[in-house]
Structures are given as C-alpha cells and as structure tokens.
Amino acid sequence: MTANxxxxxxxxxxxxxxxxxxxxxxxxxxGTPGEGEVLLKILYVSLDAxxxxxxxxxxxxxxxxxxxxxxxxxxxxxxxxxxAHLAPGDLVFADTGWxxxxxxxARRLAKIPRMEPLTHLLSVYGVAGxxxxxxxxxxxxxxxxxxxxxxxxAGSVGSIVGQIAKIxxxxxxxxxxxxxxxxxxxxxxxxxxxxxxKAENVRKALREAAPNGVDVYFDNTGGDxxxxxxxxxxxxxxxxCCGAVSQYDGAAPPHGPRGVPGLIVTKRLTMRGFxxxxxxxxxxxxxxxxxxxVADGSLKVREDVLEGLESLPxxxxxxxxxENVGKRMVRVAG
Amino acid sequence: MTANxxxxxxxxxxxxxxxxxxxxxxxxxxGTPGEGEVLLKILYVSLDAxxxxxxxxxxxxxxxxxxxxxxxxxxxxxxxxxxAHLAPGDLVFADTGWxxxxxxxARRLAKIPRMEPLTHLLSVYGVAGxxxxxxxxxxxxxxxxxxxxxxxxAGSVGSIVGQIAKIxxxxxxxxxxxxxxxxxxxxxxxxxxxxxxKAENVRKALREAAPNGVDVYFDNTGGDxxxxxxxxxxxxxxxxCCGAVSQYDGAAPPHGPRGVPGLIVTKRLTMRGFxxxxxxxxxxxxxxxxxxxVADGSLKVREDVLEGLESLPxxxxxxxxxENVGKRMVRVAG
Numbered sequence: 001m002t003a004n005x006x007x008x009x010x011x012x013x014x015x016x017x018x019x020x021x022x023x024x025x026x027x028x029x030x031g032t033p034g035e036g037e038v039l040l041k042i043l044y045v046s047l048d049a050x051x052x053x054x055x056x057x058x059x060x061x062x063x064x065x066x067x068x069x070x071x072x073x074x075x076x077x078x079x080x081x082x083x084a085h086l087a088p089g090d091l092v093f094a095d096t097g098w099x100x101x102x103x104x105x106a107r108r109l110a111k112i113p114r115m116e117p118l119t120h121l122l123s124v125y126g127v128a129g130x131x132x133x134x135x136x137x138x139x140x141x142x143x144x145x146x147x148x149x150x151x152x153x154a155g156s157v158g159s160i161v162g163q164i165a166k167i168x169x170x171x172x173x174x175x176x177x178x179x180x181x182x183x184x185x186x187x188x189x190x191x192x193x194x195x196x197x198k199a200e201n202v203r204k205a206l207r208e209a210a211p212n213g214v215d216v217y218f219d220n221t222g223g224d225x226x227x228x229x230x231x232x233x234x235x236x237x238x239x240x241c242c243g244a245v246s247q248y249d250g251a252a253p254p255h256g257p258r259g260v261p262g263l264i265v266t267k268r269l270t271m272r273g274f275x276x277x278x279x280x281x282x283x284x285x286x287x288x289x290x291x292x293x294v295a296d297g298s299l300k301v302r303e304d305v306l307e308g309l310e311s312l313p314x315x316x317x318x319x320x321x322x323e324n325v326g327k328r329m330v331r332v333a334g
Numbered sequence: 335m336t337a338n339x340x341x342x343x344x345x346x347x348x349x350x351x352x353x354x355x356x357x358x359x360x361x362x363x364x365g366t367p368g369e370g371e372v373l374l375k376i377l378y379v380s381l382d383a384x385x386x387x388x389x390x391x392x393x394x395x396x397x398x399x400x401x402x403x404x405x406x407x408x409x410x411x412x413x414x415x416x417x418a419h420l421a422p423g424d425l426v427f428a429d430t431g432w433x434x435x436x437x438x439x440a441r442r443l444a445k446i447p448r449m450e451p452l453t454h455l456l457s458v459y460g461v462a463g464x465x466x467x468x469x470x471x472x473x474x475x476x477x478x479x480x481x482x483x484x485x486x487x488a489g490s491v492g493s494i495v496g497q498i499a500k501i502x503x504x505x506x507x508x509x510x511x512x513x514x515x516x517x518x519x520x521x522x523x524x525x526x527x528x529x530x531x532k533a534e535n536v537r538k539a540l541r542e543a544a545p546n547g548v549d550v551y552f553d554n555t556g557g558d559x560x561x562x563x564x565x566x567x568x569x570x571x572x573x574x575c576c577g578a579v580s581q582y583d584g585a586a587p588p589h590g591p592r593g594v595p596g597l598i599v600t601k602r603l604t605m606r607g608f609x610x611x612x613x614x615x616x617x618x619x620x621x622x623x624x625x626x627x628v629a630d631g632s633l634k635v636r637e638d639v640l641e642g643l644e645s646l647p648x649x650x651x652x653x654x655x656x657e658n659v660g661k662r663m664v665r666v667a668g
Contacts, residue, residue: 059600060569222595235394241595256594258587261556261575264607266393271605273598 002030006099007312009070012055015251018320023070023313030101033082038106040076042096043334044305045312046122046327047319048073048156049220052248060275061095069097070312075112075121076102077334086111091118093126098312100332118334123156123327124290124301127276131242132160133286134279137168139240139272140216144169147210149229151197152220152245154181156327159189161218163299166190170216173209175202175225177322184325189300203228213237221246227257233267241273249320302326336364340433341646343404346389349585352654357404357647364435367416372440374410376430377668378639379646380456380661381653382407382490383554386582394609395429403431404646409446409455410436411668420445425452427460432646434666452668457490457661458624458635461610465576466494467620468613471502473574473606474550478503481544483563485531486554486579488515490661493523495552497633500524504550507543509536509559511656518659523634537562547571555580561591567601575607583654636660 010024033039050059051072057063064071074097078090083106086092092109096102112121123129135157142148148165152158153174162185165172174191176182182194195205202225206214213234219226222244229239247253264271279286293299304324306315309332319328344358367373384393385406391397398405408431412424417440420426426443430436446455457463469491476482482499486492487508496519499506507527508519516528529539536559540548547568553560556578563573581587598605613620627633638658640649643666653662 053600060602219595226595227590241598243599244596247596253592253596254589255592256561256590258589260590260594261553261560261605261607262578262581262587264575264605265577265609266387266607268394268607268609268612269605270607271595271598271603273595273600273602273604275599275602278602 002101004028004030004099004101005309006069006097007309009055009064009066009068012064012066013249017249018052018055018317020313020317025310031103033080033103035082036106037082037103038078038086038109039080040092040094040096040102040104041079041334042074042076042100042102042332044119044122045072045074045096045098045330045332046127047312047315047329048127049243049245049248049320051316052320053243056248056252069099071095071097073127074332075118081106083107091121093121098309100309119303119305119329120301122329123303124160124294124299125287126327128156128327129160129290130279130283130286131276132157132164133290134276134282135240135242135274136161136164136216136218138279138282139274140218140238142168142170142216145171146215147171147173147212148216148218149173149175149206149210149214150218150220151175151225151229152243152322153185153191153194154325155220156324157242158218158220159185159302159326160299162191163189164293165216167293167298173206175221181325189302197225203231206232216240218242219244223247223253223257227259230257230259230263230269233263233269235267237267237269239269239271241271245320304328306330308332336435338362338364338433338435339643340403340431341643343389343398343400343402346398346400347583351583352386352389352651354647354651359644365437367414367437369416370440371416371437372412372420372443373414374426374428374430374436374438375413375668376408376410376434376436376666378453378456379406379408379430379432379664379666380461381646381649381663382461383577383579383582383654385650386654387577390582390586403433405429405431407461408666409452415440417441425455427455432643434643453637453639453663454635456663457637458494458628458633459621460661462490462661463494463624464613464617464620465610466491466498467624468610468616469574469576469608470495470498470550470552472613472616473608474552474572476502476504476550479505480549481505481507481546482550482552483507483509483540483544483548484552484554485509485559485563486577486656487519487525487528488659489554490658491576492552492554493519493636493660494633496525497523498627499550501627501632507540509555515659523636531559537565540566550574552576553578557581557587557591561593564591564593564597564603567597567603569601571601571603573603573605575605579654638662640664642666
C-alpha cells in the first residue's frame with residue numbers, strides 16, 4: 001500500500017485566529033478506487049481565503065469539522081481510474097483536501113488539458129482568473145472610462161480584476177495592505193492608484209483617489225473597506241461581492257457596514273454576490289480571453305508557490321494575514 | 335393678490351423624532367407666473383416616508399433646510415399658465431411643497447389625464463403604484479411559485495407590492511406592525527401570511543412562515559427587518575431596496591445589518607436600490623397593467639385621505655409611526 005500523508009484540521013479555530021496549532025500531520029493509506037472512482041495524486045494545492053470561511057459553518061459547501069482532512073482545491077493527476085472518461089496521467093481540479101493522495105468519485109471530474117507552467121491552471125486559468133473575469137464583467141459590468149476599485153488588490157483575484165478593468169479601459173484603484181504591494185500594483189500591473197488600508201483612512205483616501213466617484217467596486221474584504229466604498233459610490237454603481245476576507249479569521253462581525261440599505265437606495269446601487277461556478281457556462285469564452293491577454297502581455301500573472309505538504313498550514317495562516325502577492329499555492333508533488 | 339397658506343419646516347428635527355413643533359403655518363402671496371411658469375392650486379398632497387429622509391441631507395434631491403416651505407409631492411391644478419403645453423384646469427403632479435398655491439417652472443411638468451377618483455392619481459396610478467410595480471418586477475423579478483416578502487406591507491407601496499406578487503403567482507408574506515394591519519392584509523388583500531414585527535421575532539417568524547426560504551424581499555424598512563430577511567433568503571434571492579423607514583426618524587443608525595456582505599456572497603444574493611423615476615420608460619405599460627388589475631378586482635386600492643392643509647404635519651408624524659393603511663394623502667382643495 002502507498003502511504004498518504006495528510007493535514008488534518010484537528011481543532012476548529014472558532015472565533016480565534018487560525019494558527020498552525022489547529023492542524024496535525026497524519027499518515028494513512030492512499031486507498032483503492034472502487035467502481036466509478038479514481039485515485040488522484042495531488043500536485044498543487046490552492047490556498048484560498050474561503051478555506052477559512054468554510055470553518056465557520058455551512059456556506060455553498062458543508063462546513064469543515066474537527067478531525068477532517070483539511071479541505072481545499074488542488075490540481076491532481078489520475079493514478080488509477082475506474083471511470084471511463086479518465087485515464088492515468090490525466091489532470092483534474094478537485095476538492096482533494098490537503099493530502100498526497102485522494103480517492104474520489106469521478107463523476108464530477110473533468111480532464112484539464114496540460115499546459116506549461118502547470119501552476120497557471122490554479123491561477124489565471126483556474127478559479128482565481130475565472131472569478132476575477134466573471135465577477136468583474138458580469139456583476140461589475142464596467143464601461144470604458146469608469147472608475148473601478150478592488151480590495152485585496154494584490155491577492156490572486158484582485159490582481160487580475162484590476163488588470164482586466166484596465167484592459168476594458170477603466171481607471172483602476174487598488175486597496176491593499178502595505179507600501180510594497182501598492183508599488184507593485186502600480187509599477188508592474190498598471191493600476192492607476194493604490195490605497196494602503198493599513199496606513200490610510202480608506203474612505204477619505206478613496207474620495208481623493210476617485211474625485212469623480214466609484215462606478216464599480218469589486219469587494220474581496222467586506223467590513224470597513226466595503227463601508228468606505230459605499231460612501232464613495234456613484235449613482236447606479238455596482239458592487240461585486242466576491243468575499244469578505246476581513247471577516248473570516250476571528251470572531252463573527254457584530255454588524256454590517258453603515259450605509260446599508262440607505263446608500264443602496266439613494267444611490268440606486270446594485271450589490272451582487274457570486275461564486276465562480278454560477279458562471280460556468282461562460283468559462284470557455286473567459287479562458288479564451290484570458291489566454292489572449294496573457295499572450296499579448298496585457299495581463300501579467302503573479303504566483304506565489306510554496307513547497308511541500310507541511311507548509312500548507314503556514315501558507316493559509318499567512319494568506320489570511322495578507323502576506324502573498326498573486327495566487328498562493330503549495331507544490332506537493334510533480 | 336391671493337393669499338397662500340404654507341407649512342414651513344421651522345426647525346430641522348436632527349436626530350430627534352419629527353413632531354408638530356418642527357412646523358409653523360405661514361401666509362404669503364400666491365405669486366404670479368413669469369414666462370415659462372405656471373401658477374398651481376394644490377389639490378392633494380402626498381405623504382411619504384421619504385419626506386422625513388429629505389430632512390437628513392441630500393439624497394437624490396437636495397436636503398430640506400430650516401425655514402423652507404416643507405417639500406412634498408402633490409396633485410395640483412393649473413390656475414394660470416405662461417407655458418404653451420399647459421392650460422388652466424390641467425392636472426399635474428409636482429413637488430409643490432406644503433402650501434395652497436405654488437409658482438413653478440412648467441418645463442418638467444406634464445399634464446395628467448383626469449380620472450375618478452382623483453385620489454387614485456396619487457395612490458395606485460401615482461408614485462406608490464409605479465414604485466411597487468417597477469421595484470417588484472424589475473428588481474425583485476419574482477417567478478410564479480416563489481416566496482415574496484414585503485415589509486411596511488400595509489403602507490402605500492407595500493400593500494400594492496404584495497397584491498402584484500399574488501397576481502404573479504407567488505406566495506406572499508407581509509411584515510407590518512400590529513394585529514389589525516395583519517388581519518386586513520390577509521382578509522382583504524389576499525396575503526398568505528403576515529408577521530407582526532412589534533410582537534414577534536421577525537427572523538424566527540419568517541423562518542416559520544417561509545419554510546422553503548425567501549426568494550424575493552421588497553425592503554421598505556432596512557434595519558433589523560432587513561437583517562432578518564437576509565438570514566432567510568434563498569440562494570440567488572433578490573432584495574429590492576426601496577426605502578429604509580426604520581432609519582429616517584431619529585438618530586442615524588450606528589451600523590448596517592449583519593450578514594452584509596457575508597450572506598450576499600454565500601447565498602449569491604442581489605440587492606438593488608431604486609427610485610421610481612429610474613423606470614420611467616416603463617410607466618405606460620405599468621399603468622396599463624395596474625388599471626387592468628384594478629378593473630378586474632385583483633388589485634384593491636387602499637387610501638387614507640385626511641382633510642386640510644393644517645393636518646399635514648400630524649399626517650407625516652403619524653405615517654412615520656405607521657398609523658396609516660394604504661396611501662396617505664391630505665386634501666387641501668378641490
């Protein structure tokens with residue numbers, strides 16, 4: 001039998017900050033696929049703020065419980081297949097959890113074409129890129145000349161949102177923590193302006209950076225930054241609600257942002273929440289556009305690849321603290 | 335010269351509850367229209383929760399200042415016209431303010447066909463009816479079989495929203511204050527269920543009244559009732575943000591409802607604010623539909639008509655306390 005090292009969420013963090021102490025390393029057996037199943041070898045695990053949200057309770061998926069192998073999406077390779085549509089060597093993206101091997105039902109798995117580098121399948125051509133593309137274009141619906149603001153702007157999704165908004169002819173303001181991230185967004189990714197939420201009053205800084213108001217706000221954070229955006233929105237503005245990373249790691253927020261629903265009514269705003277699978281029908285077009293933009297250099301891909309299964313807990317804790325620029329992932333094998 | 339009695343907002347209420355002491359009665363002269371203007375005689379003044387919101391600051395219109403004739407929409411008759419498209423005897427709807435006569439530029443005024451009773455021009459065929467129609471159908475987009483919830487359900491807009499939702503084949507739950515209002519909504523207007531927000535825990539009562547969840551919430555109140563609705567929404571639910579009457583009369587709310595943006599993301603909700611003029615292009619179709627429903631008895635019109643200019647301050651104070659059922663207005667003349 002093949003040994004399968006796993007990272008288990010030994011203890012739920014509850015209202016505490018997530019730390020390495022909540023995880024343990026376990027070794028099990030890799031298992032054997034039954035009829036209709038596949039044995040997968042995990043290559044790269046995707047780190048996402050939503051991983052932390054899943055510990056708070058059921059959302060669009062069931063909650064993670066203490067003692068479970070930590071949940072998470074990964075790029076994986078088929079080792080053994082008992083399903084007609086998948087063969088050894090095929091690549092798939094699946095919620096394998098944090099482990100070296102996983103046996104999963106093949107029904108919902110689709111073969112992904114190989115490409116170089118493989119990591120792009122988790123960043124610009126994966127959930128991050130598709131989330132940025134669909135969320136901005138469907139929920140934000142930016143028009144050329146409008147002002148687009150994105151929070152967690154140096155993150156995997158935000159860094160792509162801002163660049164797509166530039167491609168669409170918008171003025172783009174990023175909100176991120178720290179001077180270094182801001183510099184990178186402006187110098188390398190072409191953002192027009194940045195706000196350092198750790199050093200500035202965001203509501204005031206946004207008023208100065210967007211003197212004509214904000215037409216589209218892509219919200220990855222919720223909380224005070226969402227509130228600051230609400231007060232700076234233009235009439236008929238759109239807010240794409242993608243995530244609320246300010247509220248995942250710690251106690252549940254006692255209340256929502258001021259201005260809801262008052263400013264939504266008086267400014268006639270639309271706030272729309274989404275997850276990427278809502279727009280799966282548009283994935284083919286999205287991938288074609290993203291590939292074109294990467295090829296012509298108008299979209300730059302930032303990735304943050306860490307090494308080894310053991311680095312997963314620290315990678316997630318660090319992501320929640322905002323230490324990454326671009327898509328964070330952990331290489332487990334391959 | 336013709337005397338013109340006016341109600342002046344002598345003092346802004348600030349964070350206090352609005353009371354009769356904030357108003358004074360004044361007598362001025364009716365005035366004479368200049369080129370392009372009309373002299374109007376006010377027949378019925380419309381009372382709206384938004385009147386109170388206008389005292390808090392600029393919204394989609396400029397704020398009302400202390401010393402101003404109190405602002406408000408009214409059905410009025412042209413007395414003298416210096417504009418080609420309006421003649422004496424024509425009816426118009428205008429922001430005349432609370433007075434017997436007003437001189438206004440005619441440019442934005444359009445003649446309204448006379449009908450019996452005239453009061454319907456301020457209720458079902460006026461701002462209230464059009465707000466209910468467009469807000470529910472455009473922002474709420476209810477489908478037959480879905481569950482629709484409306485707050486301030488016995489008010490001018492809410493009482494029509496619920497009935498239109500029934501016409502569209504939905505299950506309708508109204509939230510209103512007091513047993514008598516609830517009884518009326520069920521017995522006379524055909525609501526399927528009601529919640530008395532003064533006597534019940536709305537979040538819990540809503541869970542019981544809508545065991546399959548809420549697909550469309552038409553929000554007239556904001557605050558705790560909006561929060562209760564958010565927690566009961568179904569995936570891909572829609573919230574039409576029409577007003578926030580819970581927050582107009584008194585101190586500014588310290589924060590927004592919990593669940594924003596967390597529940598908006600995980601349930602992929604759309605919250606959309608609107609004012610009736612956003613949908614002016616659809617008014618002709620709306621009026622045709624509304625007239626058809628009134629004619630065939632599927633839409634019952636509730637009005638609450640008070641008498642005399644002097645009753646206006648009390649009429650607004652009472653409306654903010656929720657004492658009316660259906661559209662409240664004051665007959666000034668005619």
